[in-house]
Amino acid sequence: MNNKFNTKYFIFFIILFVSCLSFGQNKNSFEKKIDSLIESKTTKPFNGIILISQNGKVKYSKIVGYSDLEKKTPLQINNQFVIGSISKQITAVLVLQEYEKGHLKLNEPIHTYLPELTQKWTDTVTIHHLLTHMHGIVALDKPTAFKVGSQFNYSYSNTGYDLLSKITERTSGKSFAMQSKELFQKCGMKNTFHPDDKEYKNLVKGYSEQENGELFFEENSFRNAPAAGSFVSNATDLNIWNQNLQAGKLLKPAAFKIMTSKQEGAIRQHPLSGITHYGYGITIDTKDKMTQLGQTGFAPGFVSMNFYFPETKTSLIILENIVYEPNDLKKTFFYHSEILKIVRQKLKETNANSANTDNSKKIK
Template identity: 50%
Template sequence: MKFSILILVIAFLTSCHVFGQTKKYADLPSKIDSIIENTSFNGVVLLTKDSTAIYSMATGYCDLEKKTPLTINDQFVIGSISKQITAVLILREYEKGKIGLEDKINHYLIDIKEPWSKEITIHQLLTHTHGIVALDKPLEFKPGSQFHYSQLGYELLACILEKVTAKTFKKLTTEFFSEYGLKNTFHPDYKKYKHLVKGYEESESGVLESTPNSLSNFVAAGAFISNVADLNKWNQLLYSGKLVKKETLELMKTKYATRIHPVFDTIEYGYGLLFKDGEQNLEIGAFGYAPGFVSACYFYPQTNMNLIILENTGNSLDDFKKTFKVHTEIMQLIKNQTPNNGNE
């Protein structure tokens, strides 16, 4: 009897704690709604704390011509959010001792004949500090001396993974997603996705037009497909140390270079993850842009919140601050919930 009473007390206290946490953030949904209202946002938003969804919403259409409504389970091209997936795969091979972060890339990519292949390291590919502009051209700058955002660098990381694992990048990533239950995340060449929405970009005349080249980026750099539930799960797996060791995760969160960013102005760059200087433990993640797809995937360590925003219309492309306006305003709202911002 005493044992039963103890179980009931624990259950009651747990439920009170969960209710208290939920109540604490009860005003967030209406605040997010107010950000989205009167905008052209066409997409899905998921905000979770621990394992509880605080906000989940789909608005607009997955096919503008057919007026097919979006659902929360629809799949999107996630753009540069893809880079952290590639970075994790590299770091998993690093943990096995198969890759050294200071290894020169000519050790793996023997077909590159340019002399710089003997200078550039895997670390420099991960951090966009390599200076490669093309495989048959001289470097733009001395390796390690500058930052220049590069899709090609991450494609070379995929090639290195193929060499080390003796698997195609398609097979490697498909097995990886399956292993961790990411059932809605795909290499685009693995044609099993069924709910990929159409992407649209605003033309010079202000009309949203379908973009046939949404998957034109190198996959490792910007063309994986996913949905909000899987990206939320990805964050939970990554930041809890289930994909890489905690000390390896710290490498991902280390400042290696400063980027002049079209939305943030300046931002620090780790291994596929972005953060303001000194704010790795406040707000960390990545934006993604592929033709017609505008995305954000962020984690807030102090409140254990995950924010995923996936949009399939690209507006105001001459000013990315406007393109990502809804994303950044919601991010600031969530960031304001943390103790460092004086709200707890």
């Protein structure tokens, strides 16, 4: 009897160990792979912050390089970056919160909310189309590039998300900056701001590589619409964001499911990852029997990545303030893509080990 009892709990603790420490047994190997990548001698070194967490707890972090290249000021964990299109999931949450309150309908034409727009497509384009980049809008004063809802935009659209921010201003009666501020306060994100909110104190300088190989300081990294690509944040706050969003603290289950589901037709040939499926404000990858939710971000002088793996509750956050070869995104996102491969491989091994442990339990 005692032997059966001990065996049962021995198996239980093995399962618990594997599930809670996905980076456990080969942690040193996992760290060394990333360290070797970012510490290799090259003319284009990594300059940024990497944070990997599980269940909200940091499993790996690395800070390399400078917040100010001219002054050689070392980066710090509380430094803030312009997060590019990672901003879109924040906007999507604000839209869906308005939807949950009954202030807007996802499939209603946007003319209902923005009657001042005069183009005929305002009677056809819906909030859903804006959220999924399937509207075809190329400019506010021009016809759509294709039949609304028939395909993903030829070029990734920031205009749609700017319109979404204007819609939530109408439905909420608050500025988009105020809506954002209240959301960040609710999450406990003390280092994340709408760019019009000048409270950010630790924004690093962003640099872009010129054709001659020299780096120049981007004096205006806020050229994209805030709702589409200009929020300011840091690695710690993005980790907090992931925990709040995934734990159901920001959206009810029905709205969260809509946001994180592959939307019909919202498929893009992505320059980094190939065929890519979109939900609302995020990409959704289910390859290798593993769900990956999140987004990359690009702004003048800044390259970012924020992905979440719900099966293991793992966050991967990478923020960099040097844009190498801005005309070749594969090279621009080199470090991000390689680190993502390392993390995915580790999680695949973890999932396989967990499956083997479960099978062993069943056989026993």
